[in-house]
Amino acid sequence: MPNKTPPLNKVVIVGVGLIGGSLGAAWRAASFAAHIIGIETNPAAAEQALQLGLVDEISTTVPADAELIAICTPSHLVAEQVEALASLQIPMFDVGSVKAPIIETLLAGGGVSPFFVPSHPIAGSDRSGPDAADADLFAGATTVLTPLVSTDNKALQQVESAWRACGSEVTRLAPKAHDEMLAVTSHLPHLLAYVFMQQVDPEHLKYSGGGFRDFTRIAAANPELWWRILCMNREQVLDAAEQFAAHLQSFTSALENNDEVTGLAALRAAASRRNQLDD
Amino acid sequence: MPNKTPPLNKVVIVGVGLIGGSLGAAWRAASFAAHIIGIETNPAAAEQALQLGLVDEISTTVPADAELIAICTPSHLVAEQVEALASLQIPMFDVGSVKAPIIETLLAGGGVSPFFVPSHPIAGSDRSGPDAADADLFAGATTVLTPLVSTDNKALQQVESAWRACGSEVTRLAPKAHDEMLAVTSHLPHLLAYVFMQQVDPEHLKYSGGGFRDFTRIAAANPELWWRILCMNREQVLDAAEQFAAHLQSFTSALENNDEVTGLAALRAAASRRNQLDD
Numbered sequence: 001m002p003n004k005t006p007p008l009n010k011v012v013i014v015g016v017g018l019i020g021g022s023l024g025a026a027w028r029a030a031s032f033a034a035h036i037i038g039i040e041t042n043p044a045a046a047e048q049a050l051q052l053g054l055v056d057e058i059s060t061t062v063p064a065d066a067e068l069i070a071i072c073t074p075s076h077l078v079a080e081q082v083e084a085l086a087s088l089q090i091p092m093f094d095v096g097s098v099k100a101p102i103i104e105t106l107l108a109g110g111g112v113s114p115f116f117v118p119s120h121p122i123a124g125s126d127r128s129g130p131d132a133a134d135a136d137l138f139a140g141a142t143t144v145l146t147p148l149v150s151t152d153n154k155a156l157q158q159v160e161s162a163w164r165a166c167g168s169e170v171t172r173l174a175p176k177a178h179d180e181m182l183a184v185t186s187h188l189p190h191l192l193a194y195v196f197m198q199q200v201d202p203e204h205l206k207y208s209g210g211g212f213r214d215f216t217r218i219a220a221a222n223p224e225l226w227w228r229i230l231c232m233n234r235e236q237v238l239d240a241a242e243q244f245a246a247h248l249q250s251f252t253s254a255l256e257n258n259d260e261v262t263g264l265a266a267l268r269a270a271a272s273r274r275n276q277l278d279d
Numbered sequence: 280m281p282n283k284t285p286p287l288n289k290v291v292i293v294g295v296g297l298i299g300g301s302l303g304a305a306w307r308a309a310s311f312a313a314h315i316i317g318i319e320t321n322p323a324a325a326e327q328a329l330q331l332g333l334v335d336e337i338s339t340t341v342p343a344d345a346e347l348i349a350i351c352t353p354s355h356l357v358a359e360q361v362e363a364l365a366s367l368q369i370p371m372f373d374v375g376s377v378k379a380p381i382i383e384t385l386l387a388g389g390g391v392s393p394f395f396v397p398s399h400p401i402a403g404s405d406r407s408g409p410d411a412a413d414a415d416l417f418a419g420a421t422t423v424l425t426p427l428v429s430t431d432n433k434a435l436q437q438v439e440s441a442w443r444a445c446g447s448e449v450t451r452l453a454p455k456a457h458d459e460m461l462a463v464t465s466h467l468p469h470l471l472a473y474v475f476m477q478q479v480d481p482e483h484l485k486y487s488g489g490g491f492r493d494f495t496r497i498a499a500a501n502p503e504l505w506w507r508i509l510c511m512n513r514e515q516v517l518d519a520a521e522q523f524a525a526h527l528q529s530f531t532s533a534l535e536n537n538d539e540v541t542g543l544a545a546l547r548a549a550a551s552r553r554n555q556l557d558d
Binding site: 220 | 401402403404405420421423450460461463464465467468469470471472473474475476477478479480481482483484485486487488489490491492493494495496497498499500501502503505506509510513516517519520521522523524526527528530531534535537539542543545546547548549550552553554555556
């Protein structure tokens with residue numbers, strides 16, 4: 001079979017920005033779906049996604065015979081999309097970086113559709129929009145699914161295979177556990193990078209090297225999007241920030257007191273932990 | 280002239296690790312010196328530098344006819360090297376990331392040799408050793424010289440041209456101004472990345488993406504080296520850390536109080552400043 005039949009015939013991507021556009025590109029590269037439909041309210045982004053071949057078609061509605069829906073809107077807009085699409089009984093997932101508040105919003109409304117599989121690919125960029133889309137964005141990245149007991153098993157498997165088709169590894173966490181985890185691994189770093197940039201003036205930029213660029217890259221991310229994310233995960237982010245402030249206080253005290261035993265131990269533990277990552 | 284004569288005949292690099300090795304590679308690529316001599320007390324590093332062609336020869340002493348000496352030891356060892364080599368009256372420079380304490384140590388001793396041009400290339404890597412050396416490490420990077428009134432003008436020009444030969448842009452600052460600047464653009468980011476890693480456990484690493492990797496990369500840098508740097512620039516680093524802690528407190532308060540006006544303004548200012556950098 002030189003040309004294998006794609007596993008799915010018709011899939012829909014709601015929001016064809018960085019993440020949605022990358023999903024389209026990845027699915028196309030993997031021949032995952034015969035037909036990829038994009039829904040996009042921003043006409044310029046819609047046109048761009050079409051021209052870049054991230055989707056085959058732009059539509060304003062989800063066709064009844066679609067087999068999978070990717071909701072790639074910002075986190076705070078996911079719940080209303082899920083509610084609007086629930087009656088179609090088509091497997092669907094989101095890509096939001098905060099999970100429990102979405103589920104709580106749905107529970108406070110008409111309940112969580114069993115066809116909705118909350119998911120979050122731990123991949124991104126400080127860039128945004130369809131022109132930043134990348135078929136390899138999810139390759140090797142971990143995608144976390146946070147299904148509920150009520151989640152339909154077939155929908156869950158469909159969503160898992162959709163992520164695996166992008167080259168992503170798939171794992172599962174409880175929604176709250178996901179949010180606590182990401183508060184430390186993503187939301188706090190963004191917060192710290194943004195806060196650090198408060199004290200950087202244009203003159204400083206002239207004396208910045210590669211380390212500075214790496215450390216501050218995430219501070220270039222969309223401010224409106226990130227204010228929403230930090231607010232949605234407020235409690236966990238504030239806990240993580242409090243823990244950071246305590247460690248900062250402890251380390252600066254060691255530095256102030258020339259306490260090499262404490263200070264160097266902290267630096268060594270940090271470097272050793274960081275060196276557990278490949279790059 | 281297809282084979283131009285190198286501007287210098289004999290140069291010496293003391294310490295052929297990442298920085299010294301990269302200088303050797305860059306000077307070789309630029310045909311800056313006919314003969315590059317390395318001085319290196321670590322036999323494995325010496326052998327590696329030789330095999331990689333970063334230097335032409337390993338020696339234990341600086342020959343009297345050398346025309347330039349690059350002191351590429353860690354910052355806290357620079358002053359004693361400068362003192363030991365001052366009587367040769369050969370132009371020399373260091374590469375330490377803290378400048379005023381080196382000059383103060385020299386002033387407290389026998390004075391600062393007019394042939395010593397304090398310098399700092401704002402380039403580096405979390406990697407170290409000759410095998411991390413890179414002929415392009417300084418290309419496009421800024422190198423700051425912090426000469427004194429007593430610095431010999433010919434030595435200053437020699438050192439400037441040595442950095443320009445590596446593709447570096449050269450600028451000048453007063454030693455204290457350099458240390459205050461770098462406290463913000465380099466020392467504080469390292470401190471923050473190290474401190475952040477204190478609250479990261481192995482489980483977190485499984486849920487880390489590209490943003491996390493970028494943000495924490497500098498925490499993989501050598502702990503002993505960085506404890507020394509932070510101590511040498513203690514006052515400026517503590518000032519910068521205090522300013523950071525105040526901004527952190529202000530931002531987390533805004534988040535806690537759902538104060539979108541303050542919070543979003545901070546994120547926007549940060550992103551706007553970061554976007555002034557190219558990447």
